[in-house]
Amino acid sequence: MKKLYGVIGLGRFGGSICKELSKEGGEVLALDLDEDKVNEYKEIASDAVIADSTDELALKELGFRNLDHVIVAIGDNIHASILTTLLLREIGVKRITVKAQNDYHEKILQKIGADEIVHPERDMGKRIAHSIISSNVLDYLELSDEYSVVEIKAGEKMQGKTLLELDIRAKYGCNVVAIKRGKEINVSPMADEQIMYEDILIIIGADKDISRFEKALV
Ligand code: ATP
Ligand code: ATP
Ligand code: CA
Incomplete structure (x- = not known):
């Protein structure tokens, strides 16, 4: 059966999720308080409605209980996001x-049982900072406060x-x-694997260790 999605809040973040899910063939119910936003997504989402997501009755009438996955992308109004x-x-x-605005917001969301909490601005800021520090760092994914995965272009010292x-x-x-x-990817490199020019390495480790590695070899 086709998965049913809901996107609440059609700002830049929610709007982008809505567009992408729809583009990938997802069934999306989009919701916003703002009529202009909703009109913008009428043609994109399967359905777009004007409603207040803090209104329990509205959520029930719109059939939110039947959705498999809902993304809460309300930004500034933390109170509305939590409720x-x-x-x-x-x-x-x-x-x-749920998109969190700050750590305090995240803590509350955890307590009330959000399955996933995302910080798009913070995370994107970190990723961009890492690629600014070194142009060989292509991507950076935080696994936890301490651990990350980085994608690094092999520097001269490694080739x-x-x-x-x-x-x-x-x-x-x-x-x-x-x-x-190139198009090949070796997912279990052995000790005798030789690194070549233009190889891209995916590295996992503690942030402090990755940082030592980057300083020495990237
Ligand atoms: P962006 O993703 O653009 O950074 P933002 O973080 O600045 O967005 P807002 O613009 O504050 O977030 O909110 C995103 C959207 O959520 C807005 O279009 C707003 O109308 C909508 N919104 C806010 N509160 C509610 C609510 N209670 N019910 C439905 N939609 C809401
Ligand atoms: P170790 O005792 O360090 O776990 P090992 O017994 O697995 O090493 P090898 O697989 O022969 O021994 O690797 C020898 C060394 O080569 C490792 O200690 C490590 O520094 C480096 N090495 C090998 N494979 C990798 C890898 N995938 N990522 C990072 N370093 C590697
Ligand atoms: Ca914002």
Whole structure:
């Protein structure tokens, strides 16, 4: 059966999620208080409605209980975001993803049982900062407060060397989990794997270790 999605709040973040889900063939119910926003998404989403998501009756009448996954993308109004999440949980939505404004907001969302909490501005800021520090850092994904995955273009110091020669795990405590070479991807590189020009390494580790690795080799 086709998955049913709901997007609440059609700002830039919610709007972008709505567009992408629809583009990928998803069935999306879009909701916003603002009539202009809703009109903008009438043609894009399967259905777009004007409503206040803090209105329990409205959520029930719109059939939110039948949705598989709802994204709460209300920004500035933290109060509305929290209340909406709480109502969706009570109604019985299976999965709820909420955009958090700050750490305090996140804590409350965790307590009321949001399944996923995202910080798009903060995370994108970090990713961009890492690629600004080094143009060889192509992407950066935070796994937790301490651990991350980074995608790094092999620098001159790495080219022609094997993982053993660079001794990455022993010296820097990070693991090379994959090496991309053109269209090929090796997901279990061995110690004797030689790094070539234009290879892209996917590395997992503690932030402090990745940082040591980057300073020494990237
Ligand atoms: P962006 O994603 O553009 O950064 P933002 O974080 O600045 O957005 P807002 O513009 O504050 O967020 O809110 C996003 C949308 O959520 C707005 O279009 C707003 O009308 C809508 N919204 C706010 N409160 C509610 C509510 N109670 N019910 C439905 N929609 C709401
Ligand atoms: P270790 O005792 O460090 O776990 P190992 O017994 O797994 O090493 P090898 O697989 O031969 O031994 O690897 C030797 C060294 O080569 C490792 O200590 C590490 O520094 C480096 N190395 C090998 N594979 C990787 C990898 N995928 N990522 C990072 N470093 C690697
Ligand atoms: Ca914003």
